[in-house]
Amino acid sequence: MEVLLVGNPNVGKSVVFNRLTGVGTISSNYSGTTVDYLRADMMVNGKKVTFTDLPGIYSLTNGTEDQLVAAKMLHSANPDCVLVVADATRLEPSLVLIFQLIELGYPILVAMNMMDTARKRGELDVVKLSKILDVPIVPTVAVTGEGMEELLKALDTCAARRSDFKVSYDSHIEAYLEVMKLGIAEAELKYPVRGASIKLLEGDEQFTEGVPKDLPVQVRKLREEFRKEHDEDLEVHINRDRYGEAGRIISEVSRPNVQPRTRVQRLSDLTMRPRTGIPILIAVLAGVLLTMIKLGGFLDETLLSLYSDVVGSFFSDLANAIGGELGIALASGLDLSIQAILSIVIPYILLFYLILALLEDSGYLPRVVVLLDGVMHKIGLHGQAIIPMLVGMGCNVPAILATRVIESRRERLILGTIIVMAVPCSAQMAVIIGTVGNHGGVLYVMAILAILLGLVLVLGRLLHKALRFEPTSLMIEIPDLSRPRADNVLKKTGMRVKEFFVIAFPILLVGSMALELLNAYGWLDKLVEPLAFFTEGFLGLPAILIIALIFGVLRKEMSFQLLVVLFGTANLSAVMTVEQLFVFALVMATFMPCMSAFAVMVREYGIRDSLIMTLSSIVLAFSLGGLANFLFGVL
Amino acid sequence: MVSENIEEYLECIWELTQDGTPARTTDIAKKMKVSPASVTEMMQRLDSLGYITYEKYKGVTLTDSGKVIGETIKRKHRLLERFLVDVLGIDKEKSHDEACRLEHMLSDESERRISEMMNHPKTCPDGDPIPAMDQLCARKDEDSSVLSQMSEGEEGVISHLSCDDPQKIRRIIAMGFVPERCLTVEEKLPMGGPVLVQVGDCRVALAKEYADLVYVNTKRRCQKRQRHGAE
Structure with a gap:
C-alpha cells in the first residue's frame, strides 16, 4: 500500500512521518525544511505500507523546485491513500489543498494536526468537518504522538472510498x-x-x-x-x-475564543519590528559566536584533560605490547583519533548543531529572513537565502539542498557559490577556533570571520552583476514563535552529528595510522618535499601541512585532526607560529568543498558549474593564504 | 500593418525626443544614415499618416499613435538585445544588429513571455532603460489601494489582483492572497524590505514586487474570526 504524506509547509508532516515510521527525518519550525521526498516501509496490521514524506506545498499548481518534487510524486505514485496533514490552527490553506486533492479524485485521510494549540484557541468540531468534507479525519498532536495509532487504523478506510464533496464555483x-x-x-x-x-x-x-x-x-x-x-x-x-x-x-x-495576547506573541512582535528586531538579531548572533568560542574552548580543554587522566599510560603500554614501529603507529593513531573527536566534534560541531536546532525550532529564523531581506537584495539575493546560509554553518550538504527553496536558478547559483566559498561549515569553524582561536586569541577568529563576511558581500555583488536575469523577490510565511522541545532538538542534533562518529571516525582512524606508519619509516617527508616550494615558499607553512590540506578535501575537520597527528601533539603553538596557524585556518575556511558537498553540488547545479565553483574556491583559498603570508612578512 | 521602414523612423524619433525637445531632421538623417532630403520627404509622409507633427525649423514630435509604435519597437529592441546577450550568449555588437531585424517581427505575446522568463529586465545591455509594457489589465476600483502602498496597521478586504504576470500571480494565489479575504498590514520593513501581512490566520512577508499586484479595498471592514486576540 502506497501512502503519500501531503500538506502545506510547516504543518508537521515530517513529525507525523517520524512518529508513524520511526525513521529519522529533520523537522524544524519553518517552511521548507523538507525539500526532497523520503520513503519508509512499515508493516501495518500484517500489510506492507510504504510511506512517502513530501515537501510542503501551498498549491498543486506551480511553485518552487521543492514544491514541484511533491507535485510530480502525486502524479507518478498512484497512491492508495493521500494522508493530508492539516494544521488545525491555520485551517484555510489546508482546506484549500484538500479541495484540490478531492477534485482530482485522490483517496484522502486527514491528520488534523496541532490540535493541542487549536483546542486552547477555541472549539473545532472535527466530526462535523469530516461529514462535510466526506473524508475521515483523525485529530493528532504529532509532537506528542497523540492520534498516531488511530491514523494507522484509518488507513484502510482511506483507501476504500473517495469523497463526493464539491466546491461550488461561481x-x-x-x-x-x-x-x-x-x-x-x-x-x-x-x-x-x-x-x-x-x-x-x-x-x-x-x-x-x-x-x-x-x-x-x-x-x-x-x-x-x-x-x-x-x-x-x-x-x-x-x-x-x-x-x-x-x-x-x-x-x-x-x-x-477571544484570547488575551500572550507573552510569546508580544515577544514575536518585538523580533520583527526593525527598531527592536535588529538589536535582538545582533545580540543573538553575538551570543551564538561567543558560546561557540568560550563554551567550545572550555569543553575542548576539559574533555582532553579528562581523557588524558582516564587513559593514563594505556596507549604507550599498548604500543609496547604490539611492539616496534607498527605498535607505536597503531597505538598513537588510535589515541590521536579519539583525541580529535573529543577536541573537535563534541565541543564545536555538536555544540553548533544544538544551537542551530534551538534556533530552528523556536521559529526565529524566518524573522531573520524578514529583517535582512533589504540587505540581501544588495548582493542579488533575497532574505530567504539566509536560512540555507545558516544551515551551511552546520554542514554545506543540507545547505546546498536547502537552496531549492529559492525559485530562480540564478539565485540558487549565487547562493551555492557563497555557501561553498564563504560560509564556514561547523567543521571549518572548528578548524578556525581550534587552531588560531585557541592558540592566537579571539581577535584572529574575528579577523577570519570578517574576511569571510567581506567575501560574502563581494562574491554576491560580483555574481549579481555577472549573472543573467533580474533578481526575484521574497515571499515567506512567518510561523508563530514556539518553545523548542527538548526531544526534537536532541534527536535532530544526534542525527546530524552521528556521521562524524560512524563515517568520519573510521576514515580518520585508518588515515592517521597510515600516516603514523609513513612517518615512522621516514617516508612522509619525501612525499611532501616536491610541493614544499608551494607550502613553504608561497604559504609560509611547514611542508608537511600539504597532507592536512589534501585530507581536508575528504572531510574538513580532518585537516585539523591531522595537524595533531602529523605533529604528534595537540599543543599546536609549540610547533607553529600564530601567523602560520592564521594562514592555515584562512585557507581551510575558503578551500574547496569536501567530497560529500561536491557530490551534492553536482546533483543540484550540474558538473560544469560545480567544477567552476570548486576551482575558483581553490584559487581563492590559496590566493588569500598567500596574500596573508605576504602581508605578515611585510609587517 | 506599419512598414518596417516607418517603424524604424518612429523608433529613431522616439529616442531623439526622450529629452523632451523635438527631434531635428539633421539628427534623424545622421542616425538613420540617409540624406537630409529623404528624411524631409519621409517626415512629410509620416505627418500625413498622423504619426508625427512636423514643423520646419522647429523639428519633429510624435503624436500619441506614433509614440506607441516608436516606444514598442524600442522596447522590443532593448529586450531582444538583453535576451540575445544574456540567454544566448551572443556578443553585444552582433546583438544590436540582430535585434534591429527581429524587433519588427516579434509578436506582443512572445515579447511578454521573454520578458517574463527573464523576470522583466529593466535595462538593455548598454544600461539604457527598457520602457515598461502596457498593463494587460487596467481594472480600476476607486476604493482600492495597492497593498504595497498601504500603511502599517491598515486593514481591508482584497478586491482584485493585477493580472500582468501570471507566474507571480500564481505564487501569491498559492499563499492565500485571493479576493474577498481580509488582510492587515503589520509592518513595513525598511531598506526595500518586505511588507508583513496578516492574511486569515497566516502571517506572510512579501516583497514589494508581489505586494504591487494585490489590490485591497480599505473601506470594507472584515468580519474577524478572532485568533490572535487583541489586547
Missing part, C-alpha cells in the same frame, strides 16, 4: 465546466472530469492525461476571453471561490 466557471464535460470521454481519463477541467481552467496542464488534444488549446482561448471580460485571471476567481468555501466551512465547524 456560475461563470460552472458553465465552463459544463461545456468542457461534453468534450471529454470519462473512461480514458486518469483524473475525474471535473478535477481535470478545473486544473485546465486554472492554466495547469499537468493533469490532462487522456484529455482530447485540442481541449487545452480551446481552454487557453477561454482563459484569454475571461481575462478580457473580467480584467482578472480565471485562476484568481477559482481560488477566490475555494477560499470562500473554506471560510464558510470553518465558520460552521469552529467557535474561536
Whole structure:
C-alpha cells in the first residue's frame, strides 16, 4: 500500500512521518525544511505500507523546485491513500489543498494536526468537518504522538472510498465546466472530469492525461476571453471561490475564543519590528559566536584533560605490547583519533548543531529572513537565502539542498557559490577556533570571520552583476514563535552529528595510522618535499601541512585532526607560529568543498558549474593564504 | 500593418525626443544614415499618416499613435538585445544588429513571455532603460489601494489582483492572497524590505514586487474570526 504524506509547509508532516515510521527525518519550525521526498516501509496490521514524506506545498499548481518534487510524486505514485496533514490552527490553506486533492479524485485521510494549540484557541468540531468534507479525519498532536495509532487504523478506510464533496464555483466557471464535460470521454481519463477541467481552467496542464488534444488549446482561448471580460485571471476567481468555501466551512465547524495576547506573541512582535528586531538579531548572533568560542574552548580543554587522566599510560603500554614501529603507529593513531573527536566534534560541531536546532525550532529564523531581506537584495539575493546560509554553518550538504527553496536558478547559483566559498561549515569553524582561536586569541577568529563576511558581500555583488536575469523577490510565511522541545532538538542534533562518529571516525582512524606508519619509516617527508616550494615558499607553512590540506578535501575537520597527528601533539603553538596557524585556518575556511558537498553540488547545479565553483574556491583559498603570508612578512 | 521602414523612423524619433525637445531632421538623417532630403520627404509622409507633427525649423514630435509604435519597437529592441546577450550568449555588437531585424517581427505575446522568463529586465545591455509594457489589465476600483502602498496597521478586504504576470500571480494565489479575504498590514520593513501581512490566520512577508499586484479595498471592514486576540 502506497501512502503519500501531503500538506502545506510547516504543518508537521515530517513529525507525523517520524512518529508513524520511526525513521529519522529533520523537522524544524519553518517552511521548507523538507525539500526532497523520503520513503519508509512499515508493516501495518500484517500489510506492507510504504510511506512517502513530501515537501510542503501551498498549491498543486506551480511553485518552487521543492514544491514541484511533491507535485510530480502525486502524479507518478498512484497512491492508495493521500494522508493530508492539516494544521488545525491555520485551517484555510489546508482546506484549500484538500479541495484540490478531492477534485482530482485522490483517496484522502486527514491528520488534523496541532490540535493541542487549536483546542486552547477555541472549539473545532472535527466530526462535523469530516461529514462535510466526506473524508475521515483523525485529530493528532504529532509532537506528542497523540492520534498516531488511530491514523494507522484509518488507513484502510482511506483507501476504500473517495469523497463526493464539491466546491461550488461561481456560475461563470460552472458553465465552463459544463461545456468542457461534453468534450471529454470519462473512461480514458486518469483524473475525474471535473478535477481535470478545473486544473485546465486554472492554466495547469499537468493533469490532462487522456484529455482530447485540442481541449487545452480551446481552454487557453477561454482563459484569454475571461481575462478580457473580467480584467482578472480565471485562476484568481477559482481560488477566490475555494477560499470562500473554506471560510464558510470553518465558520460552521469552529467557535474561536477571544484570547488575551500572550507573552510569546508580544515577544514575536518585538523580533520583527526593525527598531527592536535588529538589536535582538545582533545580540543573538553575538551570543551564538561567543558560546561557540568560550563554551567550545572550555569543553575542548576539559574533555582532553579528562581523557588524558582516564587513559593514563594505556596507549604507550599498548604500543609496547604490539611492539616496534607498527605498535607505536597503531597505538598513537588510535589515541590521536579519539583525541580529535573529543577536541573537535563534541565541543564545536555538536555544540553548533544544538544551537542551530534551538534556533530552528523556536521559529526565529524566518524573522531573520524578514529583517535582512533589504540587505540581501544588495548582493542579488533575497532574505530567504539566509536560512540555507545558516544551515551551511552546520554542514554545506543540507545547505546546498536547502537552496531549492529559492525559485530562480540564478539565485540558487549565487547562493551555492557563497555557501561553498564563504560560509564556514561547523567543521571549518572548528578548524578556525581550534587552531588560531585557541592558540592566537579571539581577535584572529574575528579577523577570519570578517574576511569571510567581506567575501560574502563581494562574491554576491560580483555574481549579481555577472549573472543573467533580474533578481526575484521574497515571499515567506512567518510561523508563530514556539518553545523548542527538548526531544526534537536532541534527536535532530544526534542525527546530524552521528556521521562524524560512524563515517568520519573510521576514515580518520585508518588515515592517521597510515600516516603514523609513513612517518615512522621516514617516508612522509619525501612525499611532501616536491610541493614544499608551494607550502613553504608561497604559504609560509611547514611542508608537511600539504597532507592536512589534501585530507581536508575528504572531510574538513580532518585537516585539523591531522595537524595533531602529523605533529604528534595537540599543543599546536609549540610547533607553529600564530601567523602560520592564521594562514592555515584562512585557507581551510575558503578551500574547496569536501567530497560529500561536491557530490551534492553536482546533483543540484550540474558538473560544469560545480567544477567552476570548486576551482575558483581553490584559487581563492590559496590566493588569500598567500596574500596573508605576504602581508605578515611585510609587517 | 506599419512598414518596417516607418517603424524604424518612429523608433529613431522616439529616442531623439526622450529629452523632451523635438527631434531635428539633421539628427534623424545622421542616425538613420540617409540624406537630409529623404528624411524631409519621409517626415512629410509620416505627418500625413498622423504619426508625427512636423514643423520646419522647429523639428519633429510624435503624436500619441506614433509614440506607441516608436516606444514598442524600442522596447522590443532593448529586450531582444538583453535576451540575445544574456540567454544566448551572443556578443553585444552582433546583438544590436540582430535585434534591429527581429524587433519588427516579434509578436506582443512572445515579447511578454521573454520578458517574463527573464523576470522583466529593466535595462538593455548598454544600461539604457527598457520602457515598461502596457498593463494587460487596467481594472480600476476607486476604493482600492495597492497593498504595497498601504500603511502599517491598515486593514481591508482584497478586491482584485493585477493580472500582468501570471507566474507571480500564481505564487501569491498559492499563499492565500485571493479576493474577498481580509488582510492587515503589520509592518513595513525598511531598506526595500518586505511588507508583513496578516492574511486569515497566516502571517506572510512579501516583497514589494508581489505586494504591487494585490489590490485591497480599505473601506470594507472584515468580519474577524478572532485568533490572535487583541489586547
